[in-house]
Amino acid sequence: MLTRLLLGLLAALLVSPTIGSKDIDWWENAALYQIYPRSFQDTDGDGVGDLNGITQRLAYLKEIGITATWLSPIFKSPMSDFGYDISNFKEIDQIFGTMDDFDAMMVQAKKLNLKIILDFVPNHSSDECEWFHKSVQRLDGYDDFYVWHDGRVNAETGEREPPSNWVSVFGGSQWTWHETRQQYFLHQFQVKQPDLNFSNPMVREHMLDVLGFWLDRGVDGFRIDAVPHIYELRNADGSYPNEPLSGWNSDPNSYDYLDHIYTKDQPETVQLMYEWRDYLIKYQAEHGGETRVLLAEAYSSVETLSDYFGSGERQGTQMPMNFQLMYLNGYSTAKDVVGAIDYWMQTMWTNHQTANWVVGNHDTQRVADRMGAHKVDLLNVIVNALPGASVTYYGEEIGMSNVKTECTEISCDDRDGERTPMQWSPATNADFSTAEKTWLPVGSDFQRYNVKTERGVARSSLQVFKGLQQLKSSAAFMAFKQTNGFSYTAVTEQVLQIVRTNNHNEEYRILVNMGNKMEIIDALVDRVFEYILVTAYSVHTPGETIDLKGRIILMPYEAIVLRWLA
Numbered sequence: 001m002l003t004r005l006l007l008g009l010l011a012a013l014l015v016s017p018t019i020g021s022k023d024i025d026w027w028e029n030a031a032l033y034q035i036y037p038r039s040f041q042d043t044d045g046d047g048v049g050d051l052n053g054i055t056q057r058l059a060y061l062k063e064i065g066i067t068a069t070w071l072s073p074i075f076k077s078p079m080s081d082f083g084y085d086i087s088n089f090k091e092i093d094q095i096f097g098t099m100d101d102f103d104a105m106m107v108q109a110k111k112l113n114l115k116i117i118l119d120f121v122p123n124h125s126s127d128e129c130e131w132f133h134k135s136v137q138r139l140d141g142y143d144d145f146y147v148w149h150d151g152r153v154n155a156e157t158g159e160r161e162p163p164s165n166w167v168s169v170f171g172g173s174q175w176t177w178h179e180t181r182q183q184y185f186l187h188q189f190q191v192k193q194p195d196l197n198f199s200n201p202m203v204r205e206h207m208l209d210v211l212g213f214w215l216d217r218g219v220d221g222f223r224i225d226a227v228p229h230i231y232e233l234r235n236a237d238g239s240y241p242n243e244p245l246s247g248w249n250s251d252p253n254s255y256d257y258l259d260h261i262y263t264k265d266q267p268e269t270v271q272l273m274y275e276w277r278d279y280l281i282k283y284q285a286e287h288g289g290e291t292r293v294l295l296a297e298a299y300s301s302v303e304t305l306s307d308y309f310g311s312g313e314r315q316g317t318q319m320p321m322n323f324q325l326m327y328l329n330g331y332s333t334a335k336d337v338v339g340a341i342d343y344w345m346q347t348m349w350t351n352h353q354t355a356n357w358v359v360g361n362h363d364t365q366r367v368a369d370r371m372g373a374h375k376v377d378l379l380n381v382i383v384n385a386l387p388g389a390s391v392t393y394y395g396e397e398i399g400m401s402n403v404k405t406e407c408t409e410i411s412c413d414d415r416d417g418e419r420t421p422m423q424w425s426p427a428t429n430a431d432f433s434t435a436e437k438t439w440l441p442v443g444s445d446f447q448r449y450n451v452k453t454e455r456g457v458a459r460s461s462l463q464v465f466k467g468l469q470q471l472k473s474s475a476a477f478m479a480f481k482q483t484n485g486f487s488y489t490a491v492t493e494q495v496l497q498i499v500r501t502n503n504h505n506e507e508y509r510i511l512v513n514m515g516n517k518m519e520i521i522d523a524l525v526d527r528v529f530e531y532i533l534v535t536a537y538s539v540h541t542p543g544e545t546i547d548l549k550g551r552i553i554l555m556p557y558e559a560i561v562l563r564w565l566a
């Protein structure tokens with residue numbers, strides 16, 4: 001124990017002089033990991049993942065170098081949108097376990113020094129939420145809790161019609177008639193997900209109360225769902241303006257039919273980010289502990305994200321999630337990657353010195369399908385080599401693919417393919433569950449792509465991923481806020497180079513060949529480097545050295561990490 005302490009102290013001494021004047025907070029450089037709880041680990045044999053399963057697997061997150069994990073919703077829900085339709089924001093759904101299970105998970109997480117971030121879904125509740133029932137009945141204080149409207153009467157037909165032409169994200173009108181209340185209610189997503197009225201101070205208070213409830217149970221922050229959709233524009237007379245046609249989709253039932261100028265990114269949203277952050281700051285001041293974070297899911301322009309981040313006195317979400325790298329595809333070149341990085345850096349880095357890089361989530365095809373199986377490691381290298389936080393969707397670290405799924409009674413969602421069970425081992429059901437049938441099928445390639453097997457294979461996706469996490473805590477990687485602490489360039493059309501340095505005695509060069517051809521690069525710099533990390537397609541071995549004054553050859557889809565030590 002004492003030796004470990006001493007070693008720790010020594011390491012701190014070695015590292016600290018090089019960190020520089022601007023210390024970084026834990027989240028700025030964090031390795032984040034998204035767990036989709038239904039598919040991580042089942043412990044009671046019902047074929048659906050649960051909280052005890054997450055608790056059991058936290059040690060794995062520690063093993064691979066994760067700082068914090070965010071969990072998709074675990075709250076009470078009829079599961080019409082698998083937990084994104086919450087019927088009680090302060091209860092655990094029984095399919096995931098109990099509040100005791102949750103507390104036990106938190107204890108284990110603290111023990112391992114892992115942070116837990118919960119999904120926070122403020123835009124809507126389930127229509128089975130008590131608040132909605134009360135609102136339907138116009139009960140005291142709940143009358144205006146959701147967005148209700150009488151609708152418009154069509155002058156020609158005399159028929160009642162929805163208040164506006166707005167189309168829901170999942171298709172069809174955003175307005176549904178409610179027989180009991182005899183009014184339309186708004187839902188930007190499913191009919192079973194009525195939108196809350198955030199102009200109502202009582203709604204905002206209820207939501208702060210939800211945040212406080214989970215902070216009291218020890219969570220380290222929240223990932224806010226569907227941020228751009230929180231507010232809608234309402235005319236002074238209470239009517240709602242039609243949205244203009246987008247001009248590029250001719251199906252009136254499709255979300256893309258309209259240009260969402262009145263139902264996305266309304267100015268009040270920025271204020272709301274500040275309000276939530278203020279609440280977290282105050283909470284921390286009163287209760288101590290490390291910084292509580294807000295991540296925000298917002299498919300918005302980088303200028304809008306910059307507003308959500310805030311500045312000076314007005315602090316908002318620390319991590320408006322950066323989805324730029326998710327837009328890459330199988331044809332993307334190193335120059336395209338640089339373009340995607342630039343889009344973020346030119347605004348967010350310039351304004352706020354902050355960055356985060358998301359690889360995937362439960363709404364997007366996995367990298368193996370989006371870009372090709374050869375490129376999974378390349379993307380993992382890129383997001384972890386860039387300065388800032390990385391966000392990994394469970395299974396990307398072992399190169400999982402989308403799975404062909406069929407509609408069942410449990411699920412029939414076009415996003416099912418990227419939500420299948422985590423592949424832990426080559427055993428039955430990939431060790432995810434003892435059930436005869438899991439809620440979604442286990443990928444047919446699980447005997448090759450699984451944690452246990454990949455632990456034993458040099459240069460497997462898992463090993464590469466782990467190696468990258470170790471780099472994140474090196475002096476050069478920690479110094480990213482120093483001037484010239486990093487750079488990224490396309491040295492050829494297909495080869496991306498990322499440099500990380502503490503401008504002192506340590507420098508890393510990361511080279512990624514996005515193309516399917518061998519690449520030869522001449523004279524990068526006049527210094528001798530050591531191979532630290534190589535991917536599957538490399539002909540080199542860690543420990544080899546190379547003089548970058550000469551030429552360096554990269555195999556198709558090869559990524560390498562080189563280190564120079566003064």
Ligand SMILES: *[C@@H]1O[C@H](CO)[C@@H](O)[C@H](O)[C@H]1NC(C)=O
Pocket residue numbers: 144146147148197198199200201
């Ligand atoms: C939302 O709540 C506010 C404040 O209670 C109220 O003035 C407004 O009419 C409500 N909006 C809707 C659409 O019901």
Ligand SMILES: CC(=O)N[C@H]1CO[C@H](CO)[C@@H](O)[C@@H]1O
Pocket residue numbers: 081084085121189225226297361362363
């Ligand atoms: C990535 C993500 O969290 N997507 C969710 C956004 O919000 C809608 C509605 O709550 C969900 O259906 C998505 O899964």
Ligand SMILES: [Ca+2]
Pocket residue numbers: 042043044045046047048049050095
């Ligand atoms: Ca279970």
Ligand SMILES: [Ca+2]
Pocket residue numbers: 123188195196229230231232
């Ligand atoms: Ca809304």
